[in-house]
Amino acid sequence: MKKLTLDDLRALRNSKKKAMSQRDGEAKSGEVVIGMGTCGIAAGAKSVFDAFLDEMEKLEITNIVIKQTGCMGLCFSEPTVEVATENMPHVVYGNVDEETARRIVRDHLTGTALVSDHIFDKPSMDIIEKGGK
């Protein structure tokens, strides 16, 4: 192993920080919850999950956490994805494919726009509690 210089150490820290960002205890300001029940997985939720991770990594979005959950009961519109971020409406997207996932990251997660053609519902807070629990 080559000994590190100051620049090496800083570069190493930055690259590892990214890899650990999903794991550190710092507060996240929003979350994406992907329905990964049997219906969701059959409809392609796994590749949607990958698309989210990949696109968020590209755009260096680290303040949003991606979680998976069971079936929401909306099996006909799987894969479903619930997005709850600060300063944006709380939205459930239906029929999300990889391309839609990337659009959600680019538009919704950056706080610029909703992906209107895939909105399934904007639930009121008393139906689905914040955090999708």
Added chain:
Amino acid sequence: MAYKNYILVCAGTACESNKGKALYDALEKEITEAGIETEVQLVKTGCFGFCGEGPIVKILPEENFYVKVGPKDAKEIINEQIIKGRTIKRLLYKEPGKDSPSDDIGFYHKQFRIVLRNCAVINPEIIDEYIARDGYGALEKALFDMTPDDVLEEIKASGLRGRGGAGFPTGTKWGFSKAVEADQKYVVCNADEGDPGAYMDRSVLEGDPHTVLEAMAIAGYTIGASKGYIYIRAEYPLAIDRLNLAIKQAKEYGLLGDEILGTDFSFDIELRLGAGAFVCGEETALLASIEGKRGMPVPRPPFPAVKGLWGKPTVINNVETWANIPVVLLKGSKWFSNIGTATSKGTKVFALTGKINNTGLIEVPMGTTLREIIYDIGGGIDSGKPFKAAQTGGPSGGCITPEFLDTPIDYESLHAIGSMMGSGGMIVMDEDDCMIDVTKFYLEFTVDESCGKCAPCRIGGRSCYNILDRISKGQGEPEDVQKLKDIGQAMRKASLCGLGQTASNPVMSTLKYFEEEYRAHIEDKVCPAGKCKEMLTYTINDKCIGCTACARVCPVNCIDGEVKKPHTIDQKECIKCGQCFSTCKFNAIDKG
């Protein structure tokens, strides 16, 4: 690509000794079988602190916190939680008195983690993870942006005090060493943790070894030392392994060794293993032990900061103190000094044990009250009986009684009520605990560990122990109380080192708050808590239905009687083990 899930598995000594390793292996196997190695990262971490409920597994990003997880649960965790995203309710922690389990655990609410910041987050065996959490950032800052004087000023301004027990200001200590001109200086880490029931230092070294290495290098830079030693007891094999690995990794990266990060500062660290003598936690004895001599203290001054290892200026700090240093430099002295009380800054780690629901390792800001620690974090007394006392400071400390439950805990306030901060052991007791019994236990410990060099400690300790032993056997005499006080006072004034000076503290403290209990033992020949065996008698009353359960468990066969007829205990043969008392389902055995 980033992982979808992270499974953090505690690999501290407490969890590892409870099948934690088998659990880790089982999870690894299940992950491989499910073919999801690229989606889930299995991480071995340091101590979560919730040791009474171990082994602990935490799932991220869901933040599900599973307790008492066994190897047989691995399959369900992978199949249900990881693949299907379902929380496994039966593995969540259920707080006493609450209906349903949850991830929201009161144990963590009032905690504030500085020292334990990386424990249970990073894998202590991978240096990159430490670096990702700003590790070696403080060393970098010191070497490139600060002069040794700047660092010293920052440490002084933070108000950080030694966490080993006495609470000496760390910056002042470093200043003494820095001021001395010498061709060689040393930096030493005191990891000779020996108080019964205390394991704060072990957990830091196991869970975050690099933080200690980084802090020692910073001290080396500040005072002008190029060599460091970590004195650790051989009874901590896991901590030793992880330290050795950490030193190797840091050297490979050039974060220890010659010309660190390309500067002209060089610093090297070696381990020295102690054989587990309590007195070697005393700094002069520790240094003697590192030098290869018998671990015996020498009078101070001169203090080690001026004349220490091989006669050279030596900064010696406790593990927990070291773990604070990188944070002080990174976040600044101002941030640090805002935490805590007027005279005690920062946080303190306690090993919470005894009659408490949540035993474990906790870190709270200085100034937290005992009530918050016992009831909010510790979840209250596990037996449901009233709180009697908390013992802090181990064999050198004393008791905190119910009237002081709301005293904010810091160095001064604990001293004022006759106890001390100590290194952080905290044993909670209820009314079933006999204070004479507890005091005797600590005295036995210090008598055993006394090095024997000075008479007050060697003879005084033994005399105190003999008196306590007599009292606990119902042979106490009225003048014993005064005798204990006199001997205790003499030990305090005349002993050579901290061990002897404080060995009588448990006696003095219990005499102060529980003199009644001493009198009951001496005058009435009763032990109110029912602990002192010699004063107990077990008798069978008329509720006995003759089930023979007691006769069957009696190890000395001293219980006689026919089936379905009341039994009797032969008092001459009885060894007062209490087995019959705890076995009887009919309250037919009286203890008193």
